[in-house]
Amino acid sequence: MYGKNFLEQRKLKRWTQEKVAGKLGITVQSYSYFENNKRNPSVHLLMKLGSIFGVSISKLVGEVDASPEGKQIEENTENSPSCILLNIVKSASINESNKLVWCIESQEPIPLAWVNDSDCFYFRSKDNSMSQLRILENDLLLFQKKTQVKNGDINLILHKNELLVRKLTKIKDIILVEPANPMFSPIVLPLKSTDIRVVGTLTRIIID
Numbered sequence: 001m002y003g004k005n006f007l008e009q010r011k012l013k014r015w016t017q018e019k020v021a022g023k024l025g026i027t028v029q030s031y032s033y034f035e036n037n038k039r040n041p042s043v044h045l046l047m048k049l050g051s052i053f054g055v056s057i058s059k060l061v062g063e064v065d066a067s068p069e070g071k072q073i074e075e076n077t078e079n080s081p082s083c084i085l086l087n088i089v090k091s092a093s094i095n096e097s098n099k100l101v102w103c104i105e106s107q108e109p110i111p112l113a114w115v116n117d118s119d120c121f122y123f124r125s126k127d128n129s130m131s132q133l134r135i136l137e138n139d140l141l142l143f144q145k146k147t148q149v150k151n152g153d154i155n156l157i158l159h160k161n162e163l164l165v166r167k168l169t170k171i172k173d174i175i176l177v178e179p180a181n182p183m184f185s186p187i188v189l190p191l192k193s194t195d196i197r198v199v200g201t202l203t204r205i206i207i208d
């Protein structure tokens with residue numbers, strides 16, 4: 001993962017995590033999440049990191065860096081070959097043809113290396129139901145579009161016209177929809193229930 005790249009660049013500068021976090025304007029804990037691959041920085045923070053370390057976004061996320069050493073990252077990330085714009089999904093519904101209809105809130109840039117030709121989208125967590133897994137309200141989450149359930153994955157599901165971030169587990173003939181916060185109740189449904197639809201699997205938690 002990309003944390004080792006951040007660590008290597010910091011070591012080259014002989015800086016502490018505290019110093020880098022201070023330059024970014026974030027907490028030391030937030031920066032340590034980057035190096036330990038627990039969370040990922042937004043493109044805006046990647047741009048700051050690149051400027052601080054004197055390298056490109058491509059180098060930070062592990063792509064081949066063809067740019068001259070120390071070249072500044074383009075400020076207009078929409079025009080950068082290293083980034084694309086990705087939709088932030090606000091809500092979803094099922095139409096009369098039983099097809100999923102997305103409501104898009106806005107767009108946010110993302111490094112191409114994080115998408116890898118997959119069909120992905122962003123979603124902002126609406127509550128603290130997954131707080132024990134370090135997913136907090138308003139966190140920007142990256143999902144890959146999927147409809148199949150794999151035990152242990154954190155998924156975005158549509159339940160009663162509401163998008164929920166939950167861990168899904170198949171147990172014999174039932175499916176358990178679990179939060180990661182005891183203040184929220186789990187949902188137990190028959191395995192073939194049509195009351196929920198899996199729309200994506202979590203791939204990254206973004207700090208922006």
